[in-house]
Amino acid sequence: xxxxxxxxxxxxxxxxxxxxxxxxxxxxxxxxxxxxxxxxxxxxxxxxxxxxxxxxxxxxxxxxxxxxxxxxxxxxxxxxxxxxxxxxxxxxxxxxxxxxxxxxxxxxxxxxxxxxxxxxxxxxxxxxxxxxxxxxxxxxxxxxxxxxxxxxxxxxxxxxxxxxxxxxxxxxxxxxxxxxxxxxxxxxxxxxxxx
Amino acid sequence: xxxxxxxxxxxxxxxxxxxxxxxxxxxxxxxxxxxxxxxxxxxxxxxxxxxxxxxxxxxxxxxxxxxxxxxxxxxxxxxxxxxxxxxxxxxxxxxxxxxxxxxxxxxxxxxxxxxxxxxxxxxxxxxxxxxxxxxxxxxxxxxxxxxxxxxxxxxxxxxxxxxxxxxxxxxxxxxxxxxxxxxxxxxxxxxxxxxxxxxxxxxxxxxxxxxxxxxxxxxxxxxxxxxxxxxxxxxxxxxxxxxxxxxxxxxxxxxxxxxxxxxxxxxxxxxxxxxxxxxxxxxxxxxxxxxxxxxxxxxxxxxxxxxxxxxxxxxxxxxxxxxxxxxxxxxxxxxxxxxxxxxxxxxxxxxxxxxxxxxxxxxxxxxxxxxxxxxxxxxxxxxxxxxxxxxxxxxxxxxxxxxxxxxxxxxxxxxxxxxxxxxxx
Numbered sequence: 001x002x003x004x005x006x007x008x009x010x011x012x013x014x015x016x017x018x019x020x021x022x023x024x025x026x027x028x029x030x031x032x033x034x035x036x037x038x039x040x041x042x043x044x045x046x047x048x049x050x051x052x053x054x055x056x057x058x059x060x061x062x063x064x065x066x067x068x069x070x071x072x073x074x075x076x077x078x079x080x081x082x083x084x085x086x087x088x089x090x091x092x093x094x095x096x097x098x099x100x101x102x103x104x105x106x107x108x109x110x111x112x113x114x115x116x117x118x119x120x121x122x123x124x125x126x127x128x129x130x131x132x133x134x135x136x137x138x139x140x141x142x143x144x145x146x147x148x149x150x151x152x153x154x155x156x157x158x159x160x161x162x163x164x165x166x167x168x169x170x171x172x173x174x175x176x177x178x179x180x181x182x183x184x185x186x187x188x189x190x191x192x193x194x195x
Numbered sequence: 196x197x198x199x200x201x202x203x204x205x206x207x208x209x210x211x212x213x214x215x216x217x218x219x220x221x222x223x224x225x226x227x228x229x230x231x232x233x234x235x236x237x238x239x240x241x242x243x244x245x246x247x248x249x250x251x252x253x254x255x256x257x258x259x260x261x262x263x264x265x266x267x268x269x270x271x272x273x274x275x276x277x278x279x280x281x282x283x284x285x286x287x288x289x290x291x292x293x294x295x296x297x298x299x300x301x302x303x304x305x306x307x308x309x310x311x312x313x314x315x316x317x318x319x320x321x322x323x324x325x326x327x328x329x330x331x332x333x334x335x336x337x338x339x340x341x342x343x344x345x346x347x348x349x350x351x352x353x354x355x356x357x358x359x360x361x362x363x364x365x366x367x368x369x370x371x372x373x374x375x376x377x378x379x380x381x382x383x384x385x386x387x388x389x390x391x392x393x394x395x396x397x398x399x400x401x402x403x404x405x406x407x408x409x410x411x412x413x414x415x416x417x418x419x420x421x422x423x424x425x426x427x428x429x430x431x432x433x434x435x436x437x438x439x440x441x442x443x444x445x446x447x448x449x450x451x452x453x454x455x456x457x458x459x460x461x462x463x464x465x466x467x468x469x470x471x472x473x474x475x476x477x478x479x480x481x482x483x484x485x486x487x488x489x490x491x492x493x494x495x496x497x498x499x500x501x502x503x504x505x506x507x508x509x510x511x512x513x514x515x516x517x518x519x520x521x522x523x524x525x526x527x528x529x530x531x532x533x534x535x536x537x538x539x540x541x542x543x544x545x546x547x548x549x550x551x552x553x554x555x556x557x558x559x560x561x562x563x564x565x566x567x568x569x570x571x572x573x574x575x576x577x578x579x580x581x582x583x584x585x586x587x588x589x590x591x592x593x594x595x596x597x598x599x600x601x602x603x604x605x606x607x608x609x610x611x612x613x614x615x616x617x618x619x620x
Contacts, residue, residue, distance in 0.1 A: 048501045
């Protein structure tokens with residue numbers, strides 16, 4: 001179990017840390033460039049001049065529409081930030097796809113390793129309930145629960161032998177001797193009918 | 196005799212309100228006059244320091260990376276002429292700077308049909324930021340150029356200024372409509388905005404009608420809307436934003452005191468607009484820390500949230516506690532007492548935060564503890580020209596009103612002949 005969870009956690013951690021530092025280092029690099037800063041301020045100012053002179057144009061739906069804060073930005077600022085957002089989204093797309101793949105794979109892998117054995121146990125219990133004591137739980141190599149399955153199978157094997165012996169004794173011709181043997185065998189079993 | 200005197204005084208008191216008050220109705224103290232002169236001289240420095248030495252193009256703002264604005268460049272031309280005449284810079288230096296700038300505008304600055312692009316590269320004169328060929332900014336540049344022609348008549352300056360003016364195809368800028376279009380871009384052609392209602396458009400329409408080469412019909416003056424509104428008993432023709440600069444820009448060059456526009460005197464209108472603007476600020480006393488009797492001025496300016504068309508009422512009335520000192524100062528010809536008090540207050544109270552090498556920075560907002568660290572070229576320009584008119588014998592008005600183009604505009608629109616009764620001085 002640990003052999004699976006630890007690598008998965010490591011992969012996710014590395015991917016998220018890479019994304020976090022990658023995005024912010026790029027943003028900080030962009031905004032700490034003096035020329036870019038000046039250009040951004042100038043671009044915003046140009047639009048503010050226009051807005052002061054002309055009515056503001058209607059805003060259309062865009063990737064920025066999800067961010068309420070951009071409502072306070074000028075049109076030009078919105079254009080600039082939309083450009084940054086769209087570019088970031090594009091660069092993040094394949095990284096998120098990879099992350100999603102790993103997460104999906106991990107989820108399916110783990111669920112199969114646990115859900116598979118549980119299904120097999122459930123099926124075995126149903127068979128026992130129906131009276132088939134030959135039922136055994138057979139797990140795949142990488143499934144979880146091998147020790148439990150082994151103990152379950154050993155218990156089932158004992159019960160199967162016990163019941164098989166009883167069935168054999170019932171078929172003996174010497175009935176009194178058979179009853180004595182059956183009583184002897186049953187005396188070793190603890191049930192709710194014990195007096 | 197006594198009855199006649201009573202009748203004369205009664206008649207005078209009834210007629211007097213029709214007359215615009217002369218500028219010198221309020222005389223600032225010697226100290227205030229010194230301060231106003233200092234502000235004008237410091238404001239002037241913006242243009243000598245923030246204009247390119249080779250092209251002469253003036254930056255739109257003192258902020259690093261700012262492109263040049265053609266309107267600021269126009270104000271710079273006027274500033275050099277004023278600075279030279281006032282002795283702040285040597286006359287030959289002023290002449291050289293003006294000549295350089297006019298040569299750039301004539302030969303290098305990007306334009307369409309003579310209409311300059313709003314923003315130009317300081318070094319090359321190329322169009323930048325996808326800006327539009329702007330009619331109002333061209334008008335402000337041409338006005339500055341024509342003013343220099345009056346300061347230096349019979350020189351190369353006059354020739355270049357005339358060529359720049361005569362090259363502008365104002366008629367083309369009407370785009371077949373009744374109004375002058377605000378702008379044109381190579382990408383989208385004419386902008387869907389026209390100068391069709393009162394604001395800073397008067398200087399533009401005046402120059403367009405007065406053009407010797409591509410004049411617009413005189414009817415273009417009649418057609419723009421003159422919406423009337425009232426705030427606190429100040430009934431005015433108002434601009435949609437209510438920004439104070441809209442009531443000031445045309446008055447930097449044109450003396451409207453003797454001009455009557457179908458019963459409207461736009462000098463009086465601007466005075467009432469200034470008073471309304473001040474009253475509007477005062478209505479927020481207690482709500483915003485920045486407003487007081489001596490701290491007012493709602494006009495397009497920088498603010499905590501960027502450049503906005505702040506203004507009073509009637510009009511948009513956008514305000515957030517931001518005060519633009521240039522707005523109060525640039526109304527000094529309309530409201531000398533209030534504007535002088537405002538200048539004194541701003542200087543005495545906020546000198547450290549607000550006053551720098553080029554005079555008052557653009558704006559401040561006490562509620563948000565925000566102080567502009569920038570100067571804007573056009574705001575510096577309007578401050579300088581209005582102070583010059585007020586402090587130096589209305590010299591800009593006198594020179595500009597003598598231009599043949601302005602005389603032609605007045606004659607064709609009948610502004611000067613309609614009502615001699617409203618004239619002063």
